[in-house]
Amino acid sequence: MPEFETHEHDVLVIGAGGAGLRAAIEASAAGVSVGVVTKSLLGKAHTVMAEGGIAAAMANVDDRDNWKVHFADTMRGGQYLNNPRMAQLHAQEAPARVKELEAWGALFDRTSDGRILQRNFGGHKYPRLAHVGDRTGLEMIRTLQDHGIHRGIDVHMECTIITLLKDGERVAGAFGYDRERGRFKLFHAKAVVLATGGIGRAYQITSNSWEYTGDGHSLAFHAGADLLDMEFVQFHPTGMVWPPSVRGVLVTEAVRGEGGVLLNKDGRRFLFDDIPPLYKNQTADNPEEGWRYTQGDKDARRPPELLTRDHVARCIVREIREGRGSPHGGIFLDISWIKEKLPNSAEHIKRKLPSMYHQFKQLADIDITKEPMEIGPTTHYMMGGVRVDGDTQMSSVPGLFAAGECAAGLHGANRLGGNSLSDLLVFGKRAGENAARFAKEHGATQINSAEAQAAARRAVEPFERASGEGPYQVQSDLQTMMQTHVGIVRREEELQKALEEIAKLRARAGQASVGGNREYNPGWHTALDLENLLTVSEAIARSALDRKESRGAHFRDDFPSKDEAFAKANTLVRKGLDGAMQVTRVPAQEMPAELKQIIEEMK
Amino acid sequence: MATATFRIWRGDPNGGKFHEYVAEAAPGMVVLDAVHAIQASQANDLAVRWNCKAGKCGSCSAEINGMPRLMCMTRLTQLTLDKPITIEPMHTFPVIKDLVTDVSRNFRAKIQIKPFKPRKPDAPDGTWRMAQPDVDRVQEFRKCIECFLCQDVCHVLREHHLHDKFWGPRLYVYSAALEMHPLDVEDRSGELRGAGGIGYCNITKCCTKVCPESIKITDNAIIPLKERVVDHFYDPLSRLFRAFGAK
Structure with a gap:
């Protein structure tokens, strides 16, 4: 039985965008050992493309702004399907997270009296976005990167996770491979933070980079975690x-x-x-x-x-x-x-x-x-994702956390511009903090090496199929199919058709073959990504089929109005015991009286 | 539809050679589109590093017809299509495979540079006050997308291989962003002169020419840093002051 190169960390963070880096910095500050795995080089993650700014009610430009207004704006934008606790924490903590970036060296544009300038954005009542021209994401990721490299965090660049490993109910680590040599790597951890971003590459027309293949969504789903709100895909205008x-x-x-x-x-x-x-x-x-x-x-x-x-x-x-x-x-x-x-x-x-x-x-x-x-x-942003606890960011799998775009809850049915960067900071920090606490409070995990062996065997299968179509054609057909049948305007027949097509594409993906060797082989990587893309595509299509109304980013041509029956329900996706995808509806998180009152006041 | 021929270097640390591919040249295409098309249909395992395809992440650096450029920001219409277009990996860095190079030394050098250290906050709420013009000067350096094309073109690294003695333009831009940051109170002139080897730069300005973000690397970052080093170490008056205990 081959031994795998093994790395031990208290907390393993998967993804090195804004949420991943912020989580890693926080976990490391709590005194635990931290490893970060990133599919690209450090500082290249998709956060770099964010342009507009970070939403935070600092009231530097308009002193009428405060967290309550930001909270109400976020809930209204999300059509009240948001997790109200997350919307509250986000609005309350975003200003401190922005100021912290400044203390770490970020240089935002200034007001005439020398404070951080804030700009207007869609759905925000007051000018609220701290920004640097139109390259705020670059400023944010570089600040986190340059701060993070001095924290003793181990960074595994150009490394891709293909499965999470479990010890009973609890997450125990992850298994993946490094791109340069194509060698497998086993990460043994007490807690894992998913910060893998979105799913835009499931569509043909997208603002997202190649990395956005729904890895975190899919890894969590297959590890038994709940996904929420997968029908809500934001198409940026x-x-x-x-x-x-x-x-x-x-x-x-x-x-x-x-x-x-x-x-x-x-x-x-x-x-x-x-x-x-x-x-x-x-x-x-x-x-x-x-x-x-x-x-x-x-x-x-x-x-x-x-x-x-x-x-x-x-x-x-x-x-x-x-x-x-x-x-x-x-x-x-x-x-x-x-x-x-x-x-x-x-x-x-x-x-x-x-x-x-x-x-x-x-x-x-x-x-x-x-x-x-x-x-x-x-196609721009995924509101849906791993269902997490609003305070700790832990998923339904003990020890598995999620933050940023791959987590659900903050944005409900539609995200406001600027709320994503603040989301990364606020919940990246919370996930890192709570993952570190979890790691300290819980003992070591056991790795089931048979699980890793099985994943390794599956991963090299595309090389063993002598003939078969290449993975790029399957990927491209999936993207076209999703664009056509599960796009901005949806209807029953189209969504049914999409599910049939997904089944066919899954069969094709299972037969796809790649040539060359394992070293830096993008064809192989594309073949391995297909599983993630197919999983999220199916989750989107099934959730969209279930929500027979139009709300937020989800628009049904055959049900063009809002329906009260869905007004207080979130769509939940999980893997059934038979391995099939199950969709159920769960009541939306109840809002405490004081938050209800804020909503009333801000109407 | 028109086609173009691409001569792409393929190989690994043990060597390699150019392979010719013919691909469609559709309106508005950039070089990275052509590489992707070739990868999807003719060479699935062709290694190329890329992310945003919008000139924002600095991943797809290569040498196109001998010029260090981003593949995603080089349009085919900027090139002559009646001759093959040559695409090679950056020469200054060790090859991993095909168009992908090992740029890790840039990350290792960065850690040696003293991190940002702000002065005490200006306001009781822990925040600072800065004027936009002071910020503007440093924002120019913070536009850097770490594509490392400036490192690639710099003859001190490319021809003379002084990787261990000379940080290179990217890391001087990084140092300048820290040194000229309105809040920073750290002094990095010692390592700029020593381990950083800024003295090796003889201001040929090649780095400035290839910068896709149009940062005036030599004029605005390197020369002012050299002046700081000179002021600090060679100016008799400041040496005298230091001898009496002032910084």
């Missing part, structure tokens, strides 16, 4: 649509926060035509008021471009479907128009949105200070 090779690349909401407007081919700001009742009181009813809001006028209400992402994305889809789209099948996002309002508008745009300026200039030959951009919805 503004991704690039042209040229084809950049289709899906994100265009930050900050463009709209700085005054950018959405126009159809007739030049009409169509979002004024459709303002949802829940937001009527908070939304400008004319362009002039909307502009004043983006320029900091406290008496003005926000323009409809800054309504929540689910709504804006659906309105864009409607315009395109009804023939009012742009030449390449999107609609127009225009920031250049502000030249009517501001002298030196070109310089202003370049300073506020430097990476957007470069992105369009370099990739699309478009000068955004002079002409409108063409944009359309892109």
Whole structure:
């Protein structure tokens, strides 16, 4: 029986984005030994692409802001399906987490009196996003990385986990392989934190990098943990649509926060035509008021471009479907128009949105200070994920924690922009702290080596199949299928069809073969990713099928309205004893009276 | 549809050679798209490192027709398609496989640099006050995406292999971001001169030319750091002051 290279850590963190690094720093501060496993090099995780900012009610720009307003905004945005305890902790703790980043060297943009500047974003009542131009994610990950490297944390770069290991009910470690040599690695741990991010690569058009294959969701599911809210996939309203090779690349909401407007081919700001009742009181009813809001006028209400992402994305889809789209099948996002309002508008745009300026200039030959951009919805974020305890972030499997995008609860049916980076910090810290505590309070675990042996045997199977199609074709067909049948607008027959297709794709994935050797072999990696992608795709399709209503990011053409029967229920996915995926409905977390009162006050 | 020929270096630490592949050249394509297309249909095991495909993560550094560049930000229209396009791994770093190199020495060097150390908070609530213009200067350095193209092109590393004596442009940019941080109170001039070997840089500005973030590495980071080192170690007046106990 082969021995595997084994690493011992008290706490093993899987993922090195914002949540993973923040968890590792916190666990290490608690005095336990910490290992971090990352699929890429350190500092390259998807957090790096976050643009707009970190939502935190610091009230630096508008002193009416406080955690209660942030809490109410988050709950409203999530259509009250959020875990209220998480929304509360998030709103309360985000300001301290941002200030802590500054103490670790992050340099945010400043107010005129030298404090951290905050900007407007969709669904946030007051300017709330601490930011660095439009590269806030880079600032955040670099700060955490540069702080973290001095904490004695072991980092295993370019290493992929393929299964979690258990000791009875409890998690006992993880098993994976290093990309450079293709050798298996066994991680023995007392607690494991999943911080693996999202699932965007299950779709054809996405803003997500190759890493976003739902690893944490799938690892947790197969380890017996509950998943929640998997039907809620956020399609960001503004991704690039042209040229084809950049289709899906994100265009930050900050463009709209700085005054950018959405126009159809007739030049009409169509979002004024459709303002949802829940937001009527908070939304400008004319362009002039909307502009004043983006320029900091406290008496003005926000323009409809800054309504929540689910709504804006659906309105864009409607315009395109009804023939009012742009030449390449999107609609127009225009920031250049502000030249009517501001002298030196070109310089202003370049300073506020430097990476957007470069992105369009370099990739699309478009000068955004002079002409409108063409944009359309892109798969962006997974609200659903591992069901965790709101205070500790522990899943239903003892010792297994989850934080950030791969955990569910904070965002409910729809996430507000800016709440993801604060989510990573607040719950990354909590997960790290509680994982360390769990590790200290519980003794060592036993690894069942047969489990690891079985995983190793399965992993090398693609090399042993002499002939068979390559894994890339299966992946690409899955992405197209999900885009077509489980996209922004869903219906019963399509979702049923998706489940049939998933079964066929699963059979194909089981036959896929790869050539070459095990060293740095992306074909092999793609073959191993398929299991995760298929698991999350099935969870999304089954959950979407079960929610026979439209709410937040989940829109059913055959049930276009909200249904009270679903108003207080979350969809739960777990692995049955027979190995099959089971979907049930669970009552949404009850809100304590004091939180209910806040919601009432902020209506 | 138009096609283009790509000469991609494939191999491992023991050696390798160029392989030619023909791929479609669709409108707007970047070099990384072509590499992906080749990987998906002709060479499943072609090793390439990438993440964001939007110029934000700095993973897909390579040498395209001899120039250090990000594959995701190099459009085919910027290149001549009637000749084969050459894609090689960065020369300065040891090859792992195909286009992937071992850049771990950059991570190891970074740990040697003293971390950020802020002054005492300015306000009772533990926060600081900074003016935007002071922040702007350092934000330029913090734009760095750690693609290591500046390290790749630098002749001190590329030709003279002084990896153990010379940190290289990326790590000077990192040092400059710390040294010029409005809140930082640490002094790194000693190691910049010593282990960091900043004196080996003879300001040829190649690093500045290849920086995909347009950071003025030589003018804004390296030269001011060299001046600090000179002030600290070679200025007779400051040596005199230090002799009497001032920092």
